[in-house]
Amino acid sequence: MLSSVVGYRILGRAEPAASARTAYLCEAPDRLGLADQVLLSELAGSFLRLTEVSDLLRQYCAVASDHLLVLHELLGDEGSSSLFLASEAPSRGTLANATIPLEPQAKVLALAAAARGAHALHEVGIAHGTISPDAIFLTGRGPVLGPPDMVRPAGKVTTSKPAVVLNYVDPALLRGEAPSRASDIWSLGASLHMSLSNTALYPGLDDDEPVIAVQRVLYSRPRLDPGLPAGILDVIRSCMASDMSERPPTAIAVASILEGYEFADLSGPASKADLAEAVSASDQTGGIA
Amino acid sequence: MIARLEVGPGQGVVIRYGHVVAWTSADASTSLLAFLIESARNLSGSPEAGQILVDHLASVLSSADPEPQVGFAVAGPGLARWVSLVHGPAQGWDGASWTTPPTQPGWARTIITPSPALSLNAAGSSLPEGSPSSLLDLEAGVVPGGGLTLWPAPAPERLTLSSAQSGRPDDDQAIDEEPTSTLTISSPGTADPNDFESTNATSQEAYPSATANREASVVVDLRPGASGTRRLSKPALPLGGDTPGAPARAVIVDGVRCHRGHFNRPGMIFCALCSSPIRMGDELPGPGPRPPLGCLITSDGSVYRLDSGYVVGRDEYPTSDGPKVGAATDGRESQDGRPRQLPLGGDPMRRGRAEILLEGWDVIVVDGGSEVGTYTYPPGASVWQKMPSRTREVVAPGSHISFGRDVVTYINPWVAAASDELTRDSTGADDRAG
Ligand SMILES: [Zn+2]
Numbered sequence: 001m002l003s004s005v006v007g008y009r010i011l012g013r014a015e016p017a018a019s020a021r022t023a024y025l026c027e028a029p030d031r032l033g034l035a036d037q038v039l040l041s042e043l044a045g046s047f048l049r050l051t052e053v054s055d056l057l058r059q060y061c062a063v064a065s066d067h068l069l070v071l072h073e074l075l076g077d078e079g080s081s082s083l084f085l086a087s088e089a090p091s092r093g094t095l096a097n098a099t100i101p102l103e104p105q106a107k108v109l110a111l112a113a114a115a116r117g118a119h120a121l122h123e124v125g126i127a128h129g130t131i132s133p134d135a136i137f138l139t140g141r142g143p144v145l146g147p148p149d150m151v152r153p154a155g156k157v158t159t160s161k162p163a164v165v166l167n168y169v170d171p172a173l174l175r176g177e178a179p180s181r182a183s184d185i186w187s188l189g190a191s192l193h194m195s196l197s198n199t200a201l202y203p204g205l206d207d208d209e210p211v212i213a214v215q216r217v218l219y220s221r222p223r224l225d226p227g228l229p230a231g232i233l234d235v236i237r238s239c240m241a242s243d244m245s246e247r248p249p250t251a252i253a254v255a256s257i258l259e260g261y262e263f264a265d266l267s268g269p270a271s272k273a274d275l276a277e278a279v280s281a282s283d284q285t286g287g288i289a
Numbered sequence: 290m291i292a293r294l295e296v297g298p299g300q301g302v303v304i305r306y307g308h309v310v311a312w313t314s315a316d317a318s319t320s321l322l323a324f325l326i327e328s329a330r331n332l333s334g335s336p337e338a339g340q341i342l343v344d345h346l347a348s349v350l351s352s353a354d355p356e357p358q359v360g361f362a363v364a365g366p367g368l369a370r371w372v373s374l375v376h377g378p379a380q381g382w383d384g385a386s387w388t389t390p391p392t393q394p395g396w397a398r399t400i401i402t403p404s405p406a407l408s409l410n411a412a413g414s415s416l417p418e419g420s421p422s423s424l425l426d427l428e429a430g431v432v433p434g435g436g437l438t439l440w441p442a443p444a445p446e447r448l449t450l451s452s453a454q455s456g457r458p459d460d461d462q463a464i465d466e467e468p469t470s471t472l473t474i475s476s477p478g479t480a481d482p483n484d485f486e487s488t489n490a491t492s493q494e495a496y497p498s499a500t501a502n503r504e505a506s507v508v509v510d511l512r513p514g515a516s517g518t519r520r521l522s523k524p525a526l527p528l529g530g531d532t533p534g535a536p537a538r539a540v541i542v543d544g545v546r547c548h549r550g551h552f553n554r555p556g557m558i559f560c561a562l563c564s565s566p567i568r569m570g571d572e573l574p575g576p577g578p579r580p581p582l583g584c585l586i587t588s589d590g591s592v593y594r595l596d597s598g599y600v601v602g603r604d605e606y607p608t609s610d611g612p613k614v615g616a617a618t619d620g621r622e623s624q625d626g627r628p629r630q631l632p633l634g635g636d637p638m639r640r641g642r643a644e645i646l647l648e649g650w651d652v653i654v655v656d657g658g659s660e661v662g663t664y665t666y667p668p669g670a671s672v673w674q675k676m677p678s679r680t681r682e683v684v685a686p687g688s689h690i691s692f693g694r695d696v697v698t699y700i701n702p703w704v705a706a707a708s709d710e711l712t713r714d715s716t717g718a719d720d721r722a723g
Binding site: 154 | 597
């Protein structure tokens with residue numbers, strides 16, 4: 001019976017973020033001096049890459065922002081094909097798999113927080129490259145952006161299996177461009193659309209074979225849901241402009257617009273403070289396992 | 290999805306790759322023709338190629354129509370039925386109704402049901418005299434013709450890309466195979482399907498065995514203030530549409546610019562970045578930094594960007610014959626000067642690694658002389674072609690490339706190069722000097 005992994009006592013399984021193989025909710029080891037549970041994510045990088053990955057993660061950890069996931073430790077075991085990342089546990093899951101119902105207003109503010117996190121990374125030269133609702137964690141202190149995929153091989157853009165991942169990928173990355181402010185802003189716009197609408201950005205994409213899926217995103221334009229509020233559609237349209245120079249210049253500009261947006265029907269939490277409250281309110285009911 | 294395609298007599302050009310067909314009148318510019326050819330080639334494998342191409346054309350034509358007087362038409366399978374786009378003095382006939390574009394905007398797209406056939410040709414001309422019993426058939430290519438008639442296959446085909454099949458292309462069994470309604474492009478490698486499955490699958494184990502109930506041998510403290518954490522000295526990312534981290538030693542190639550200044554491959558009629566038209570003749574090709582050349586898609590669905598060349602094969606456990614840092618040519622160097630590896634699902638290729646290089650606007654595959662060999666499968670091909678050992682080859686966009694058990698597909702947005710030779714001649718030197 002398995003009770004621990006790399007010295008972390010397992011309390012239950014958790015939904016792994018996009019770049020993780022598996023994830024566990026664990027008890028924090030004494031050395032961390034934390035009362036809270038921690039999230040332990042298994043990353044697909046071998047022990048031989050520990051130094052390289054820890055260098056990248058340290059750069060992320062050195063970024064001063066309240067809108068990024070707090071990381072605690074990177075762990076490796078000789079001979080293992082995995083690395084383990086201990087981080088703060090998102091008590092309410094991710095924007096893709098929230099454990100509480102989220103009103104549209106709360107989703108918009110979660111995207112705004114992720115945009116602020118992305119901006120903080122951009123300002124120190126880091127492009128995230130894999131922003132999606134999977135990478136937006138709902139913690140007790142509010143929504144935050146998780147770390148970029150640090151274990152991907154050099155030059156890898158994304159995966160096309162499953163094709164659903166491509167919904168968030170700027171076609172510029174499929175043309176071979178490196179991730180940038182503009183490509184992260186595209187992903188924020190796509191995440192906003194996918195969070196608020198039930199209609200597909202690329203109809204048929206989810207069932208595509210990988211090569212077809214890449215071609216679909218590269219050669220067609222996403223179809224925006226005309227049923228979304230006009231103000232939201234404007235933000236998404238500008239974030240997903242095919243000409244990068246027509247997108248908002250910074251992610252913080254996206255955050256500002258979203259934070260100022262109010263749905264006509266205010267049935268959900270309306271402010272950041274309310275959202276943080278909503279997210280942390282039912283912390284007692286037990287994690288995301 | 291196409292059982293047979295018959296070319297009609299007269300002036301113009303007929304194009305077919307896979308399930309995509311097109312006809313243009315004789316006055317189409319070389320750029321338009323090249324655009325249609327490359328689009329058809331790039332999309333030839335898609336079961337919804339028609340939908341993608343028609344949507345793309347419609348979005349391009351909605352912003353500007355560079356050649357309104359030219360008749361052309363494209364058709365192919367859509368999400369559920371056939372779709373076509375007919376432009377200028379051209380017409381379509383599906384056995385029940387005509388498609389002719391209105392004066393404004395000068396083109397029309399329709400969903401069609403060939404009953405029993407679909408014809409595309411010049412407006413006002415008589416129908417190509419196709420016959421269901423004829424043996425004339427264009428399987429793939431670009432030929433002169435005044436129109437086309439296609440008969441769809443009765444049952445829908447589904448094209449799948451699978452590298453888990455065995456059998457080399459020159460095996461006898463490949464020739465003897467009965468044609469089926471499913472076209473499968475399979476790797477010429479000899480992988481056992483189960484083997485492949487196991488080497489590619491991400492860990493689905495409930496718990497990782499190596500680390501279960503054991504302490505980690507290395508723990509890196511990532512908390513603020515821990516040794517090693519420090520503020521970055523890297524500059525902020527450039528704003529807006531600037532290309533991040535523009536390579537210090539950009540490769541200079543000849544290209545043309547759209548009116549917004551985007552640098553495109555010579556001969557392109559529409560900008561690959563913003564879809565705005567590029568008028569030929571307004572500007573001669575001039576030098577500029579080469580943009581990335583698209584992406585590679587591996588068997589496991591990973592997408593790698595072509596802003597650098599690659600050495601093929603996994604090198605996570607470095608071997609003595611691995612690539613030497615700094616020893617690569619420009620074509621396979623990433624921006625930090627190290628040759629990138631294309632990690633594939635199969636065994637590491639310890640000897641005779643193949644390489645993928647960027648030269649001018651072209652992507653080149655170099656066979657490294659390994660035992661398994663390198664095979665290519667260009668768009669429209671029906672068999673894998675084995676590269677002679679230790680040779681190099683320009684790869685057409687849309688091609689599949691096989692290295693042993695792994696298949697890689699090359700996708701390139703820079704379609705339609707009308708002046709390919711010019712480009713190649715003028716860029717070789719720049720590559721070396723770059
Ligand atoms: Zn342009």
